[in-house]
Amino acid sequence: MEKRDMPKNTFALKGVICYSQTPSRLAIEPDGYVVCEGQKSAGVFSGLPAQYAGIDCLDTGGCLIFPGFTDLHLHAPQYAVRGLGMDMELLDWLHTYIFPEEAKYRDLAYAQKAYSLFAEALLKSATTRACIFATLHVPATLLLMELLEQTGLITLVGKVNMDRNAVPNLQEPDAQSAAKTTVSWIRESLCRFKNVKPILTPRFIPSCSDALMQSLKKIQRAYRLPLQSHLSENTEEVEWVRRLCPDAPGYAHAYDRFGLFGTPDCPTLMAHCVHCSDEEIALLQKRGVYVVHCSQSNTNLASGIAPVRRYLDAGIPMGLGSDMAAGAHLSMFRVMADSIQTSKLYWNLADRSAKPLTVEEVFYLATMGGGSFFGKTGSFAEGYAFDAVIVDDSGLTHPQPLTARQRLERLLYLGQDKHVVGKYVNGQKVL
Amino acid sequence: MEKRDMPKNTFALKGVICYSQTPSRLAIEPDGYVVCEGQKSAGVFSGLPAQYAGIDCLDTGGCLIFPGFTDLHLHAPQYAVRGLGMDMELLDWLHTYIFPEEAKYRDLAYAQKAYSLFAEALLKSATTRACIFATLHVPATLLLMELLEQTGLITLVGKVNMDRNAVPNLQEPDAQSAAKTTVSWIRESLCRFKNVKPILTPRFIPSCSDALMQSLKKIQRAYRLPLQSHLSENTEEVEWVRRLCPDAPGYAHAYDRFGLFGTPDCPTLMAHCVHCSDEEIALLQKRGVYVVHCSQSNTNLASGIAPVRRYLDAGIPMGLGSDMAAGAHLSMFRVMADSIQTSKLYWNLADRSAKPLTVEEVFYLATMGGGSFFGKTGSFAEGYAFDAVIVDDSGLTHPQPLTARQRLERLLYLGQDKHVVGKYVNGQKVL
Numbered sequence: 066m067e068k069r070d071m072p073k074n075t076f077a078l079k080g081v082i083c084y085s086q087t088p089s090r091l092a093i094e095p096d097g098y099v100v101c102e103g104q105k106s107a108g109v110f111s112g113l114p115a116q117y118a119g120i121d122c123l124d125t126g127g128c129l130i131f132p133g134f135t136d137l138h139l140h141a142p143q144y145a146v147r148g149l150g151m152d153m154e155l156l157d158w159l160h161t162y163i164f165p166e167e168a169k170y171r172d173l174a175y176a177q178k179a180y181s182l183f184a185e186a187l188l189k190s191a192t193t194r195a196c197i198f199a200t201l202h203v204p205a206t207l208l209l210m211e212l213l214e215q216t217g218l219i220t221l222v223g224k225v226n227m228d229r230n231a232v233p234n235l236q237e238p239d240a241q242s243a244a245k246t247t248v249s250w251i252r253e254s255l256c257r258f259k260n261v262k263p264i265l266t267p268r269f270i271p272s273c274s275d276a277l278m279q280s281l282k283k284i285q286r287a288y289r290l291p292l293q294s295h296l297s298e299n300t301e302e303v304e305w306v307r308r309l310c311p312d313a314p315g316y317a318h319a320y321d322r323f324g325l326f327g328t329p330d331c332p333t334l335m336a337h338c339v340h341c342s343d344e345e346i347a348l349l350q351k352r353g354v355y356v357v358h359c360s361q362s363n364t365n366l367a368s369g370i371a372p373v374r375r376y377l378d379a380g381i382p383m384g385l386g387s388d389m390a391a392g393a394h395l396s397m398f399r400v401m402a403d404s405i406q407t408s409k410l411y412w413n414l415a416d417r418s419a420k421p422l423t424v425e426e427v428f429y430l431a432t433m434g435g436g437s438f439f440g441k442t443g444s445f446a447e448g449y450a451f452d453a454v455i456v457d458d459s460g461l462t463h464p465q466p467l468t469a470r471q472r473l474e475r476l477l478y479l480g481q482d483k484h485v486v487g488k489y490v491n492g493q494k495v496l
Numbered sequence: 497m498e499k500r501d502m503p504k505n506t507f508a509l510k511g512v513i514c515y516s517q518t519p520s521r522l523a524i525e526p527d528g529y530v531v532c533e534g535q536k537s538a539g540v541f542s543g544l545p546a547q548y549a550g551i552d553c554l555d556t557g558g559c560l561i562f563p564g565f566t567d568l569h570l571h572a573p574q575y576a577v578r579g580l581g582m583d584m585e586l587l588d589w590l591h592t593y594i595f596p597e598e599a600k601y602r603d604l605a606y607a608q609k610a611y612s613l614f615a616e617a618l619l620k621s622a623t624t625r626a627c628i629f630a631t632l633h634v635p636a637t638l639l640l641m642e643l644l645e646q647t648g649l650i651t652l653v654g655k656v657n658m659d660r661n662a663v664p665n666l667q668e669p670d671a672q673s674a675a676k677t678t679v680s681w682i683r684e685s686l687c688r689f690k691n692v693k694p695i696l697t698p699r700f701i702p703s704c705s706d707a708l709m710q711s712l713k714k715i716q717r718a719y720r721l722p723l724q725s726h727l728s729e730n731t732e733e734v735e736w737v738r739r740l741c742p743d744a745p746g747y748a749h750a751y752d753r754f755g756l757f758g759t760p761d762c763p764t765l766m767a768h769c770v771h772c773s774d775e776e777i778a779l780l781q782k783r784g785v786y787v788v789h790c791s792q793s794n795t796n797l798a799s800g801i802a803p804v805r806r807y808l809d810a811g812i813p814m815g816l817g818s819d820m821a822a823g824a825h826l827s828m829f830r831v832m833a834d835s836i837q838t839s840k841l842y843w844n845l846a847d848r849s850a851k852p853l854t855v856e857e858v859f860y861l862a863t864m865g866g867g868s869f870f871g872k873t874g875s876f877a878e879g880y881a882f883d884a885v886i887v888d889d890s891g892l893t894h895p896q897p898l899t900a901r902q903r904l905e906r907l908l909y910l911g912q913d914k915h916v917v918g919k920y921v922n923g924q925k926v927l
Binding site: 147150152169186361364366367393402409413461462465467471481 | 606895
């Protein structure tokens with residue numbers, strides 16, 4: 066009788082269930098069930114409750130089952146150059162390697178080839194949701210959105226805005242035409258895609274004129290879109306912003322003066338936040354802006370290490386980003402380990418009061434922390450979106466018994482996308 | 497006619513040949529041949545010279561071909577706990593996780609299981625030579641040596657000496673019995689193995705009494721063995737050594753006063769060297785002691801970052817170590833990338849005059865730099881031992897043409913052992 070009331074898509078996964086309850090509390094059900102009803106989790110159970118008797122149940126044979134990871138910051142066109150050109154700091158790196166690469170996406174045939182590889186890699190990873198920079202080109206961005214739509218992953222994709230200080234073949238001609246193009250891209254993508262939505266994406270302050278930022282605010286008001294950008298990544302960049310915006314007390318304020326630094330209905334992501342001043346941190350907190358911690362990127366471009374303990378202590382919303390391709394790896398396992406590792410070096414070299422991140426904390430950041438940007442996402446607690454990954458770590462050989470917590474810790478260091486053997490998004494199997 | 501004069505084992509590999517010529521100079525022959533005569537390289541050629549016409553030639557179809565990597569510092573028994581227990585600093589980590597794990601190697605059945613996994617993993621990696629810590633147990637150490645012998649890799653393996661400050665079930669009873677056991681292990685292993693040789697291995701100063709160190713010097717004189725140990729890894733450890741050896745001006749001197757810090761015929765390896773004083777650095781230089789840079793280990797145990805640019809500038813011999821399992825990865829690709837990455841953070845956070853390491857430099861350190869501990873090893877220049885790895889990176893998809901240099905850089909960041917499709921040691925195919 067009760068079964069008749071259950072939504073159509075009701076099933077269970079059986080295995081070692083791990084999910085966060087708070088930033089420091091990880092729940093583990095070593096031989097448990099997580100139940101999906103429709104698109105949502107109905108909770109985790111040590112034994113299957115009577116009302117679910119007879120539902121489909123996939124016994125994973127002791128695999129680990131996590132909420133899917135959220136990658137809050139990555140550049141799809143840069144997947145093609147991952148692991149290349151790692152010998153410069155941000156501004157030289159952009160001009161020497163990245164802008165010439167992104168300029169290639171004017172060519173749809175190149176975009177098709179490159180974005181297909183990226184979409185396939187993202188599908189095979191443990192990531193279920195992501196916030197993604199494309200390039201400034203509308204056709205290639207729509208193509209990327211189409212390819213991502215087909216994966217079943219939930220993504221926010223931004224056509225990049227940049228109308229100054231770039232290179233002639235990768236720059237919008239002026240603010241007015243940039244705004245017009247952006248609106249037509251938003252309209253097109255809002256009606257075409259179900260899993261992929263547009264996100265406003267001014268590249269960063271140095272790339273965007275005041276007129277463009279003003280237009281983006283108008284567009285945000287009209288379409289209520291979230292926004293993603295970069296903040297205080299590199300000291301030269303911070304100095305450049307100071308020169309470009311002499312009236313703004315800080316880099317964060319250079320966004321805020323346009324109303325583009327967090328509003329209640331249009332949440333904002335700021336990648337990096339390595340060199341934020343006290344005033345900027347206060348503003349992040351006041352506006353509820355998400356910090357995206359991109360540990361490997363900040364290492365590869367020698368930007369520094371973000372004060373993540375401070376952000377956590379201040380209750381600033383935070384998630385993790387691979388920042389492909391300043392970070393060379395899409396894998397959120399690697400992103401989590403990198404975050405722990407650099408937090409140890411920060412403690413050692415910069416601030417002995419900043420306790421390194423724990424396994425529990427980075428797992429939280431990669432699931433609930435970043436997932437909250439998408440709403441009730443990133444946990445298996447009842448009512449959360451049913452995003453799940455099944456991980457078979459049996460290829461990581463060992464001679465001794467391991468606890469579930471040990472298997473999870475080990476995966477952060479040794480896990481690879483090949484260990485992902487199943488993936489669900491909003492209750493739908495995508496892998 | 498000329499062919500008749502060539503050694504029996506003469507063959508060529510054809511592909512993209514990369515090898516170091518100096519610390520900063522990488523030679524690349526994009527469609528070349530490296531020729532093996534007997535156990536040695538006869539050099540690299542853009543076309544196969546006439547005198548080699550008709551020899552066996554393996555065309556790898558555009559694979560990358562490198563000299564095999566040398567891992568100068570790793571702990572075989574810790575492979576079983578890689579990626580686990582990464583939440584403590586050195587001394588607590590040893591007592592909480594490592595000593596209890598190493599104590600298990602008293603049980604030969606456990607050692608068989610664990611060391612078999614380790615030896616198989618090392619064989620499949622891009623490493624051709626390694627300096628390895630075992631445990632204090634002779635039977636398990638001989639078993640490890642036997643398993644490594646079968647791989648065909650060239651290794652130096654140390655039965656660990658430790659007669660104080662450990663835990664009751666992982667400590668030699670006293671200096672005298674430790675010395676006696678060590679001699680019998682050396683005798684046994686010197687006559688039993690061809691590819692594997694013993695290396696003296698006092699764990700570190702805190703674990704070894706003065707009497708034990710004196711005995712090890714006598715043993716070294718008798719058998720002319722190299723020595724490996726740890727130096728100045730962690731600040732608490734350095735402070736402990738200061739208290740244990742109040743008469744030694746520094747940690748390095750605590751080895752040197754026993755004559756165990758580098759002699760012309762018995763070279764010495766010191767892992768870490770993160771916190772060396774100016775006096776210790778002068779002594780490293782004077783004695784020609786090898787520094788083994790273990791970047792990931794120093795990150796995971798929050799030890800800090802070694803001043804590698806200073807060691808390079810001072811001409812101190814140096815190589816790289818995975819330091820399994822304070823480092824979670826055996827792969828020397830990862831070890832190279834980690835070394836670049838932490839050198840950038842060192843530049844950013846500790847010393848703006850310390851230029852970060854380059855791809856060329858870490859490749860040199862992983863091949864010729866560390867290889868020189870084994871003699872003329874780690875290059876394809878004529879006369880070097882023919883250790884070679886063939887790497888198929890075609891699984892690392894990309895939409896654009898890449899140069900050989902780009903493929904090499906990318907491998908540092910994205911390379912995995914699965915990309916190794918062939919391996920030779922001293923001219924013999926081992927994989």
